[in-house]
Amino acid sequence: MKRLSILLITLFFGRKISAQEIIPQPAPVAKIGKSIFANEIKRNFSRKGNWFFHWGYNFSWYDESNIHFKGPGYDFTLKDVKAHDRPKRLSLEYLDPTLITTPQFNFRFGYFIKDNYSISIGWDHMKYVMDIPQTVNVDGYINSTISNPAIPTGAYAGTYNNTPLNVKDNMLTFEHTDGFNYISTEIERYDDLWVAPSRETSLTFETGLGVGMMIPRSDVRLFGVGKNNFWNIAGYGISAKAGIKFYITKGFYLQNTTKVGFTDLSRIHTTGRNDIDRASQTIRYAENLTVLGYQF
Template sequence: YYIAHTELFVIQLFLSVKKQYLLFFLLIFSKKLSAQQVSDANADGPKIGKSIFSNEVKRNFSRKGDFFVTWGYNHSWYDKSDINFKGPGYDFTLKNVVAHDRQTPLTWDYLKPSLITIPQFNFHFGYFIKDNYSISLGWDHMKYVMDIPQSVQIEGHIDPMISNPGIPTGHYAGQYNGQVINVGPDMLRFEHTDGLNYASVEVERHDDIWVPRSQQTSLTMETGLGVGAVIPRSEVYLFNVGENNYWNLAGYGVSAKLGFKFFLTKGLFLQNSTKVGWINLTKIHTTGRNEYDTASQKIKYVENYLVLGYQF
């Protein structure tokens, strides 16, 4: 009797332990099945580019295949640069020239369609080739104005008569080897105010910084590299002879940018970016006698711009 009860107890204990193990394995299996289903769902969902920021909420949509367009205005700062002037009877370089941009006063002109391109504007149109990479075409309309008067070093020579037909140079005539002269309006007026136009192709990367659970707004960082042509309209007067020249392909430039985009809605965004660039102008129109007179310079600049954009 005792042995029989003992065997019955052992059998009941075995069945109880077996039932617990079975429940445990069922629980583990259901967890793995659930994880597999989530993984499969993610595999079928949109491919979202990996952000360098550890934002908690991820977007539930991809940007790949979207277009975007932006429009806004800029402010620029220029490093000192050397400007070389060359033509019949002269070949001289002004060293470390100081220049600034020229902001259009804030008036209703910014909102008039016929005058909208007068201020220093930025326009870009782009396409997302991947979720977090895009390529765009841009036009940066900057303005460059040499400070007059200013004292600079000069190297080269200036004859008493230059260009063709001859232009008298007065007391500026001479041979120079680093002397300091005061450049006044009777010698030079030099500006790209209509403007210093940088037409570029740019490649951008986009990294989400913050995405709310509503997915309707977000904050994104944009970085990019660009290369393009520089097509200035230069207004130059050399010894009181010159004009507001027509646009011409004067050189090329390269640039890098960093900015932040805040999406007001899923498509509408406000963007502020800073761009650093280098421009090489090898054929600047000066007196209007383009077959004789020319100038060249290399410009380093920093540009900040604020634009309104739409992604669709």
């Protein structure tokens, strides 16, 4: 009787354990980021693990900045210099693949590390053009000849102490037009503003921070001498951005973003005599960009 009882207990618990082993486990639920906005309809998929890239164009605005020039026979600073961008007018040239990098463009490639966070690398190709002529205050000195070999400075020679000076093109032209290049790494956050019932179309609010290198191609003429210099790492930049990302489909999107930034350029090429002539400046800017992209 005792042996029979043991056998029945073994069979009972053995079947129970087997039944538990074959119970199907629930499928893991995608961790969808919590939006700071209250949406009636939520996404039913996660963006984690997606890649994206986009291309588009920008307009930019520059705060007044000081430009410091230094070399043999001169050391002076132009204060509160005004400048503007140089967008290419809308034309069929935008459709010419050989001219694709001529306008002020933006390119970015990134990866979603979480449903609502991504990291990316990109290239903001802006253009910076100093207004000429303009009157600015000047500190420092300019000898009658500067650099080596000597460049005559004419009526601009003298000592300046916050002195107003009308800067004309026979003294200086100064541009970062090929361009004012910001190569950066950014981290972005996304919060859904609206999701369509199909969940294929949505509107997302994007914010982000970035840091990177400034690699301008500076076109400078100082007292008539200079060149369109080759690209060089001239300094660094930091930026913050906010914008709207409209997902036309689950993959294709149209995005408009405003970015503000600070750049420190300590090694600007000027006359082409890079071992002796140089300039430096800090630039604060605002940029608005519109891009078309794809996420996969």
